[in-house]
Amino acid sequence: MSNKFNTNALNEYSKSYARRVAADFYHAHTTISGKQILNLTPIQQVNLFVVSTLFDKWKGEVEKFRSPYFDFSNPEVEEALRSFMNVVSQHIAVRREHLEPLLADATRRTLIALFDPRFYYDDLLRNQPDFTLTADSLKHINRYTQVNKLIPMTLEQKMNGRPFVYVNQALGFLDEILTQRAHDLERPEKYIELFSEKVAMDLSTLLRGQVAENYAPTAKSFFDLDEDAPKQSPVLVPPPPPAPVVQPVAEQSALPDSPPPSDDDVHTSGTVAINGGAYQADPTAPANQPNVLSTNAPAPTMSTSASTPTVVPEGVATLGDSLQKASGSIAKSISLNQKFRFINQLFNGSAEAYNEAIAELDQLTNYGQALDLISYRYANQFMWNMESDEVSELVEILKRRF
Incomplete structure (x- = not known):
């Protein structure tokens, strides 16, 4: 050897x-x-x-x-x-x-x-x-x-x-x-x-x-540029939508009507410099902004839910996290009908063996461990047909769990 x-x-x-x-x-x-x-x-x-x-x-x-x-x-x-x-x-x-x-x-x-x-x-x-x-x-x-x-x-x-x-x-x-x-x-x-x-x-x-030491990864200097690394393309970030300008009624009535902005103006106001440039400062609101009846009313807000992704602060639980935690127990993911079928078809009618198996699966940390456990222990112990509907359903439940 x-x-x-x-x-x-x-x-x-x-x-x-x-x-x-x-x-x-x-x-x-x-x-x-x-x-x-x-x-x-x-x-x-x-x-x-x-x-x-x-x-x-x-x-x-x-x-x-x-x-x-x-x-x-x-x-x-x-x-x-x-x-x-x-x-x-x-x-x-x-x-x-x-x-x-x-x-x-x-x-x-x-x-x-x-x-x-x-x-x-x-x-x-x-x-x-x-x-x-x-x-x-x-x-x-x-x-x-x-x-x-x-x-x-x-x-x-x-x-x-x-x-x-x-x-x-x-x-x-x-x-x-x-x-x-x-x-x-x-x-x-x-x-x-x-x-x-x-x-x-x-x-x-x-x-x-x-x-083993011959294959240990060595520390790499920051200044050793990786020439083989894929080059990152510049990312063009769309400019933020202009905030609505609220003016008193008196001032707006005194202003002459402005012509609608031309196509050139629209394109120019949103130009982004790729090589380190910045957006044009202070974008102006369209000239045909509707009048506001009362200056004491709160300023209208613009919804960006359709175009701007919501950033969730670190540490704040999302809905997906909550759902995942809620379904953390494998037993809770199994319907009553499935439970009876699993007991009868997979565990030879033994509710005790079923409960022990589910409890042991709940202690595992990843899908691979769970798949190995059912494939090598329970499948051999209870002579499972790995192509049966019950086994497929159990595997799908484990996938969702982990």
């Missing part, structure tokens, strides 16, 4: 990641197809490792067809067997209990290939049959490798068309590649973010002390 990892932490993380991915997918599906596996996770290498393992298992199953009583080298038999394999391969259908172990192993292999490529490829080469690396085997490795693909590609170049090389020679090639192309190897940081979208990755637990 790679000495860069804490073995128990690596295995536990791989299983946790596989459980979460499988729970999310099999919530709405009974089986998974080959095309769906290729898009199962955002980390393409994990998906490819799963498909590669399925391919190896499929080859092993086909070998069982061979019998000493039949000539499998006959061209017609070979063609029929090849056609059969191709047809069946287009109808991959894997249930959760069979996929999850493959997914955990693919996750573990991906992490080793990322953080310790030397160990990963050294182990891969040493396990080749007859201590020989064939061109066909390397082609298969290349096909299902996405992380640090330059390593198998360069190995293929160094074989220079030979049908095979012995593993000790391939290990020499590997050492040359890792020495000369170390700066071209992929950094794990972007993959850490992708893994953490499902299950948070703690490098201090996953990796041994000194190794």
Whole structure:
């Protein structure tokens, strides 16, 4: 095993990641197809490792067809067997209990290939049959490798068309590649973010002390401008609506009638300078402002609810917050009819088991924990059909709750 990892932490993380991915997918599906596996996770290498393992298992199953009583080298038999394999391969259908172990192993292999490529490829080469690396085997490795693909590609170049090389020679090639192309190897940081979208990755637990420090984020100076950061476009803020001017009746009657503002005046009064300029000061009210009968009456206010968003001061509870808090208890979100259906259909008629489950779900802090709890404990304990209406309704309630 790679000495860069804490073995128990690596295995536990791989299983946790596989459980979460499988729970999310099999919530709405009974089986998974080959095309769906290729898009199962955002980390393409994990998906490819799963498909590669399925391919190896499929080859092993086909070998069982061979019998000493039949000539499998006959061209017609070979063609029929090849056609059969191709047809069946287009109808991959894997249930959760069979996929999850493959997914955990693919996750573990991906992490080793990322953080310790030397160990990963050294182990891969040493396990080749007859201590020989064939061109066909390397082609298969290349096909299902996405992380640090330059390593198998360069190995293929160094074989220079030979049908095979012995593993000790391939290990020499590997050492040359890792020495000369170390700066071209992929950094794990972007993959850490992708893994953490499902299950948070703690490098201090996953990796041994000194190794974890190599991937710790370093402090960045304010003056180190990020040239790759997307440029922010200037935001044009519409000018505030002009406040109505209240004048005494006597003054307004003395003023001559003013012509209505022209289109040019309207556009000019609302001009915004993009490069640091300000709005024109003191916008004036339209000349055809209606008269006000009494100067003692309060000044009319203009409603901006249709165009100006309301800013809620920090710390003030909104209506959405109040509604969310009101629906904080899962039990309160379940109607009486749903409660009886859940008890009868999901908990085998046991109201006590139902109440214990709801109480435990109420103690959780996020949707992922709740989904794992019902998927792994209650679904197995009470043999749920994950496609039933009752399970779907319960999941929707949990989504609203969290």
